[in-house]
Amino acid sequence: MAARTVKLAVIPGDGIGPEVVAEGLKVLSAVASRHDIAFDTTTYELGAKRWHATGETLPDTVEEELRGHEAIFLGAVGDPSVPSGVLERGLLLRLRFNFSHYVNLRPVRLYPGVTCPLADAAPEDVDMLVVREGTEGPYAGMGGVLRKGTPGEIATQDSVNTRFGVERVVRYAFEKAAARPRKKLTLVHKDNVLTFAGELWQRVVREVGADYPQVSVDYCHVDAATMFFVTQPQRFDVVVTDNLFGDIITDLGAAVAGGIGLAASGNINPENAFPSMFEPVHGSAPDIAGQSKADPTATVLSAAIMLDHLGLGAAARQVENAVADDLEARAKDGGDRSTTQIGDDLARRVAEQG
């Protein structure tokens, strides 16, 4: 029996989700056997197929079962046959909100060997950690519609920002910044226009920052931030931002760091009151589903974030090193590999590592 058994819920989801999750699990099992860990997995069929069959997105009983796990490993959910928002709000955001995933952790890092769309960027220029708030802001789902379908129609969408919600994610971001060599934290917001929310974010950063005198604090409007991601990515170390701005800049960050096939994320409840959830930033990509064309690297890197969260740092480093080696090898031979082949190679590299 392994020294540590992790109860892991797996949600393969739709499109390429099951394909990339299979490779993620393959790499996890390679690393587990080297570290005397076991993953006790239970698979949950959630997503478009289930919704079509039963109308369910996330039954209460399933939510309750998921709660009994240490972590959730998710591929991707969504399909054009499902109305926009149904699975997003009914499954993905419901999990993030109900399990208090107030940290949406998204590293933006250009690995050596990876082709960057920016003409002048080198790996040392792109190495940031975006700490996106995950449980409030414009994602709260508040707002409504009045006089629908008439010329007098009005639709509102309300961003909700609480002292409690902002403070906990800002404190987490300061902790991360304090532990990194550059010790820099940038708040990204739009406080000159969104004055109510912006003032709260600014004030909380100032107040929490008093506890971290070693961290230098910067502020950048979200519009300017998108510009700097492209022209001066080295400006950023740790970035803390709200749910919507974080969504936007991390997709841009993924593009800058070599594409959505490499972008990993963790939806984290730092107190472990609920299971955290780990998923690639990319979606279900129905256009390439079932063809073994998807790059499982983003999912594998999300598994590394999960290992870190589970306190298995050495295993996480091994997975990351395997990815780094694989990306450098890719740059040399440029080989076209299937999803499965990339997963096999990563598992082998993990197994072979010194």
Next chain:
Amino acid sequence: MAARTVKLAVIPGDGIGPEVVAEGLKVLSAVASRHDIAFDTTTYELGAKRWHATGETLPDTVEEELRGHEAIFLGAVGDPSVPSGVLERGLLLRLRFNFSHYVNLRPVRLYPGVTCPLADAAPEDVDMLVVREGTEGPYAGMGGVLRKGTPGEIATQDSVNTRFGVERVVRYAFEKAAARPRKKLTLVHKDNVLTFAGELWQRVVREVGADYPQVSVDYCHVDAATMFFVTQPQRFDVVVTDNLFGDIITDLGAAVAGGIGLAASGNINPENAFPSMFEPVHGSAPDIAGQSKADPTATVLSAAIMLDHLGLGAAARQVENAVADDLEARAKDGGDRSTTQIGDDLARRVAEQG
């Protein structure tokens, strides 16, 4: 006496604003003399200095005077000495809102010779027109703060989207798309999360689109759009989007099209019920103010958008051609010129054009 006299209000503003506006006016006067136009200008001192001296951002009497002009030519407002939001909300947004500038028109175009931060982009890949809504959305200023300064504090920020407001800007965007060679319109939103507002935008695009069968319609989530701006900018022709998403993607667009020194905009009331306002996308850049280091090209291109709006298309084309020639020449000699020298060169090129 000139055949046409345009009553123009000029707001030089703060920082580099007065420097770039001076060059814009220089180019306007060069083009005016070739087209038998005269600009009858009145300068308004608004911005940080006035606020410090009098506490005023935009007195009602000044707003009333501005209303009596055909157009407003603005440099930039803002200074770190003024609390964030005061001049933005009290002056810039007040003008956009009160003068019903529901179209915020922002071309994103890579001119030949201009250095693009993207490794693989050629001028033909980057040629879009962003039609940003200018009078509602999260910019409405609605929301508030409850229990400020306590652990139970909550700050809200409400996005307001009306059928009236969305329809008029969407219709304008379809008109623009129909007049362009590619005849493509992309709605950028986040309808899978901002479901109330997103559904309204989607429905209006569908309904108005029925009047434009020649225009092909596409949809892109704002997060994915930022990615595609960097990896596949050729995907976009005309983009229509809300006030906040438009703010974000046009700064990114400016970066992709060679930098904020070239990005022009018009805040337009298409019905001419109020004067429209033309301004560079960049801010007041206090760090380089007074050093004749700013590139006045964005302001000059904004003047070209103004000429178009005033029905002076031939003059607009002349200004644009002068800019295009200047940018190609720049690529060859790479000369470092002052703000004034660039303005002189542009005015000369306008005067010399066949």
